[in-house]
Amino acid sequence: xxxxxxxxxxxxxxxxxxxxxxxxxxxxxxxxxxxxxxxxxxxxxxxxxxxxxxxxxxxxxxxxxxxxxxxxxxxxxxxxxxxxxxxxxxxxxxxxxxxxxxxxxxxxxxxxxxxxxxxxxxxxxxxxxxxxxxxxxxxxxxxxxxxxxxxxxxxxxxxxxxxxxxxxxxxxxxxxxxxxxxxxxxxxxxxxxxxxxxxxxxxxxxxxxxxxxxxxxxxxxxxxxxxxxxx
Amino acid sequence: xxxxxxxxxxxxxxxxxxxxxxxxxxxxxxxxxxxxxxxxxxxxxxxxxxxxxxxxxxxxxxxxxxxxxxxxxxxxxxxxxxxxxxxxxxxxxxxxxxxxxxxxxxxxxxxxxxxxxxxxxxxxxxxxxxxxxxxxxxxxxxxxxxxxxxxxxxxxxxxxxxxxxxxxxxxxxxxxxxxxxxxxxxxxxxxxxxxxxxxxxxxxxxxxxxxxxxxxxxxxxxxxxxxxxxx
DNA sequence: TCAAAACTAGACACCATTGTCTAAAACGTC
DNA sequence: GACGTTTTAGACAATGGTGTCTAGTTTTGA
Numbered sequence: 001x002x003x004x005x006x007x008x009x010x011x012x013x014x015x016x017x018x019x020x021x022x023x024x025x026x027x028x029x030x031x032x033x034x035x036x037x038x039x040x041x042x043x044x045x046x047x048x049x050x051x052x053x054x055x056x057x058x059x060x061x062x063x064x065x066x067x068x069x070x071x072x073x074x075x076x077x078x079x080x081x082x083x084x085x086x087x088x089x090x091x092x093x094x095x096x097x098x099x100x101x102x103x104x105x106x107x108x109x110x111x112x113x114x115x116x117x118x119x120x121x122x123x124x125x126x127x128x129x130x131x132x133x134x135x136x137x138x139x140x141x142x143x144x145x146x147x148x149x150x151x152x153x154x155x156x157x158x159x160x161x162x163x164x165x166x167x168x169x170x171x172x173x174x175x176x177x178x179x180x181x182x183x184x185x186x187x188x189x190x191x192x193x194x195x196x197x198x199x200x201x202x203x204x205x206x207x208x209x210x211x212x213x214x215x216x217x218x219x220x221x222x223x224x225x226x227x228x229x230x231x
Numbered sequence: 232x233x234x235x236x237x238x239x240x241x242x243x244x245x246x247x248x249x250x251x252x253x254x255x256x257x258x259x260x261x262x263x264x265x266x267x268x269x270x271x272x273x274x275x276x277x278x279x280x281x282x283x284x285x286x287x288x289x290x291x292x293x294x295x296x297x298x299x300x301x302x303x304x305x306x307x308x309x310x311x312x313x314x315x316x317x318x319x320x321x322x323x324x325x326x327x328x329x330x331x332x333x334x335x336x337x338x339x340x341x342x343x344x345x346x347x348x349x350x351x352x353x354x355x356x357x358x359x360x361x362x363x364x365x366x367x368x369x370x371x372x373x374x375x376x377x378x379x380x381x382x383x384x385x386x387x388x389x390x391x392x393x394x395x396x397x398x399x400x401x402x403x404x405x406x407x408x409x410x411x412x413x414x415x416x417x418x419x420x421x422x423x424x425x426x427x428x429x430x431x432x433x434x435x436x437x438x439x440x441x442x443x444x445x446x447x448x449x450x451x452x453x454x455x456x457x458x459x460x461x462x
Numbered sequence: 463t464c465a466a467a468a469c470t471a472g473a474c475a476c477c478a479t480t481g482t483c484t485a486a487a488a489c490g491t492c
Numbered sequence: 493g494a495c496g497t498t499t500t501a502g503a504c505a506a507t508g509g510t511g512t513c514t515a516g517t518t519t520t521g522a
Contacts, residue, residue, distance in 0.1 A: 017468070017520095036357055039269035041509060052470045057511065126267055126357040129421040136420075143416060167435075173412050174439055181408030182401075185374060189367075190360045204398075208405055212443035247490075248498075272479060283500045288481065 023049045024056055028070045033119045037067055037127050068134055071123060075138045078116045082146055085110055089153040093162030097206055104179040104202035112180065112187050113198075121187070147172055163213045171213060178205035254280045255287055259301045264350045268298055268358055299365055302354060306369045309347045313377055316341055320384040324393030328437055335410040335433035343411065343418050344429075352418070378403055394444045402444060409436035 027049035031040045042063060046053040060066035085106050090099035111117050128135045150172035158165045165171045182201040186193050193201070258280035262271045273294060277284040291297035316337050321330035342348050359366045381403035389396045396402045413432040417424050424432070 020469085034360075036267045036269060038267060042511085043509080053510095054471085054512090055469060058468080062511075122356055124419060125353055128419065129265075132420075139416070139420070170413075170435055174409055174436070177408040177412030177415075178405055181404050184408075185370070188355060188359065189363075189370070204401055205405070208443045212439045251499085273481085274479080283502095284480095285482090285501085286499060289498080293481075294479095 020049075020051055020055060021059055024051060024059060024066070025070055025073050027051075028066055029074060029115070029119055032067060032070060033115075033122055036122075037063075037130075042066075067127075068131070071131075071134060071138075074116050074119055075142060078120055079142050079146075081110050081116075082107075082142075083149070086146065086149050086153065089150070091153075091156060091160075093157070093160050096157075096162050097210060100210070101199075101202045101206045104175075104206055105198050107176075108179055108183060108193075108198055108202065112183055113192050118187070118190070147176075150175070163210075165213050174212075175205070175209055178209055181205060251280075251282055251286060252290055255282060255290060255297070256301055256304050258282075259297055260305060260346070260350055263298060263301060264346075264353055267353075268294075268361075273297075298358075299362070302362075302365060302369075305347050305350055306373060309351055310373050310377075312341050312347075313338075313373070314380070317377065317380050317384065320381070322384075322387060322391075324388070324391050327388075327393050328441060331437045331441070332430075332433045335406075335437055336429050338407075339410055339414060339424075339429055339433065343414055344423050349418070349421070378407075381406070394441075396444055405443075406436070406440055409440055412436060 024045070028040075028045045031045045031048060034040075035044075042053055042056055045066075046056055049056075056066065060069055085103075088106060089103055090096065092099070124135055124138075147169060151169035154163065154165055154171050154175070155168040157163050158168065163171075179202055182204065183193050183197065186197065255276070259271075259276045262276045262279060265271075266275075271294075273284055273287055276297075277287055280287075287297065291300055316334075319337060320334055321327065323330070355366055355369075378400060382400035385394065385396055385402050385406070386399040388394050389399065394402075410433055413435065414424050414428065417428065
């Protein structure tokens with residue numbers, strides 16, 4: 001878990017109780033992700049966390065408690081990073097293709113390439129039905145809000161004349177679908193796309209997206225000065 | 232497993248050994264899909280198949296053998312139905328939007344809505360890394376070939392002037408990504424999209440796809456008569 | 463420096479599961 | 493109807509996992 005090791009390195013070695021908790025959560029995430037809930041054993045997690053089994057039971061009463069704690073923890077982190085990426089969505093119509101492509105790369109890189117993303121994909125898929133509540137709230141606070149936010153961002157872009165979109169939320173969903181289209185087959189088998197693959201996938205996606213949703217940029221731009229002069 | 236019940240109903244009740252094998256495979260698919268490999272117990276499968284545990288061990292030496300047999304069985308079936316759907320891909324430029332939409336509905340319905348599709352999504356995701364060989368061959372014979380075949384079909388359509396496509400395989404992948412865009416959130420949690428949802432998702436996807444890849448249909452169509460008269 | 467809190471290692475009971483083995487029953491075929 | 497095959501139910505050892513307990517050790521913070 002990159003994020004965590006960082007905070008361990010920068011901060012003053014998160015000593016004591018708190019360090020253990022984090023160490024356990026990270027190890028548990030790895031093992032749950034690798035083995036699934038029933039395949040994961042507490043002993044395995046304890047070893048990976050360099051902690052005694054009893055310590056795990058002290059912090060998290062039972063296996064299931066630990067699991068939900070891990071899932072919630074990762075969901076929080078994933079949402080936070082995703083929203084921070086959303087805030088880098090381009091808002092100027094110039095260089096739209098390049099800006100959108102760069103945004104798409106940032107998005108896929110953080111969504112598909114890191115441990116948290118992989119974990120969520122696997123765990124939602126394999127344990128989602130067994131924990132309806134847990135994943136339903138995630139669905140609301142995560143993908144739901146992100147879809148809406150991205151829709152609003154496309155709306156902003158559309159109002160500036162850079163795009164011609166009827167249904168903003170739909171456009172957002174299609175954008176997301178397109179930028180992951182070429183990467184699914186890679187991530188499905190646990191692989192991590194290379195930077196080139198990310199780049200090419202994003203570029204292809206954005207080109208198609210823009211062809212589908214391009215406003216008459218030429219017209220709008222060339223007519224705008226006239227209108228400005230008249231008014 | 233719908234397909235199987237059918238063959239049981241039509242055929243002469245597949246008696247004896249063969250009937251048991253099928254019954255076991257179907258039950259195992261259900262349980263593996265619900266519980267994952269390590270969560271599934273042979274006893275559970277035996278009960279669901281109305282068969283004694285020993286019979287399972289007679290047919291499939293051990294749990295792992297059973298698992299791979301189930302996976303291979305389902306992959307074969309899924310590939311077969313998918314290719315049969317591919318053969319219904321539209322080849323006339325008229326009514327392209329409607330024809331493509333109908334095709335998309337057929338595709339998603341058989342890909343996302345039936346048991347086999349759900350099984351493959353879950354199992355590839357959760358056990359893919361543990362059985363690299365098993366799933367690598369599927370990847371070749373399944374998605375790989377289907378992507379290529381769909382690319383060729385788009386090429387045919389493109390050569391007839393109905394579409395303007397540079398990279399046919401890319402267009403195929405983007406088509407697939409678009410038609411599943413709105414359904415992912417539903418299927419991810421084990422749900423099955425309604426017919427309305429399928430219809431709307433397909434229509435939205437095809438509209439966007441055509442906007443991105445439409446040849447100058449208006450031009451082509453209106454100019455064609457002139458050319459015909461001259462020649 | 464000292465006491466409380468947290469951690470460790472190991473033993474433990476308990477339970478579920480896998481895979482084998484048996485003897486009896488059901489089945490299919492000639 | 494008799495014979496060989498398949499299926500069944502159940503007992504069985506072996507294994508590995510969960511969660512508890514205890515007694516001893518380390519860490520923390522005042």
